[in-house]
Amino acid sequence: MKIIRKNEEAIIDIKTIMRSLLRLNLLEETMAAHSFRTNAYKSAAGEVTSMRGDIPAPILAHHDRKRARGRSSVAAVRHWVCTSCFISVPQGRRSHLTQCDDLSVCDNCGSYLFLETPDPTQAAPAPVPVPKIKSVSPRARVAAKKSVQRLAVARD
Numbered sequence: 515m516k517i518i519r520k521n522e523e524a525i526i527d528i529k530t531i532m533r534s535l536l537r538l539n540l541l542e543e544t545m546a547a548h549s550f551r552t553n554a555y556k557s558a559a560g561e562v563t564s565m566r567g568d569i570p571a572p573i574l575a576h577h578d579r580k581r582a583r584g585r586s587s588v589a590a591v592r593h594w595v596c597t598s599c600f601i602s603v604p605q606g607r608r609s610h611l612t613q614c615d616d617l618s619v620c621d622n623c624g625s626y627l628f629l630e631t632p633d634p635t636q637a638a639p640a641p642v643p644v645p646k647i648k649s650v651s652p653r654a655r656v657a658a659k660k661s662v663q664r665l666a667v668a669r670d
């Protein structure tokens with residue numbers, strides 16, 4: 515796993531950075547949704563300040579540019595498609611995402627990409643049972659046809 519050195523001692527791996535960026539986006543959206551006087555805003559602002567110190571400056575600058583345009587700086591990749599701009603992730607970038615060895619940026623929208631993994635805590639939805647179609651005997655088919663004809667006659 516590739517590591518980024520920060521201030522020569524702190525070593526932060528890619529997964530930690532992505533987790534921090536996701537949390538930062540969430541907190542900044544919380545701050546935008548609340549008045550600055552509320553407790554929700556204050557607690558989010560406090561966490562944002564402490565988190566920003568842990569993220570390397572170039573990554574933070576890229577994040578701020580995206581946020582200034584009102585967009586999230588991270589996007590999940592679902593079925594090899596960026597969920598921010600819905601453009602397919604090139605074949606060459608897919609290995610970076612699966613191995614998580616480098617930060618991947620979407621060529622189209624510039625979001626930091628992470629591979630969406632299914633939540634193991636949520637059980638997969640149960641398969642919908644396919645109803646069995648009963649085979650209808652020829653006699654029953656004739657009886658049904660006659661009853662429909664009788665109804666049609668009764669209506670006229």
Ligand SMILES: [Zn+2]
Binds near residue numbers: 597598601620621623
């Ligand atoms: Zn994109």
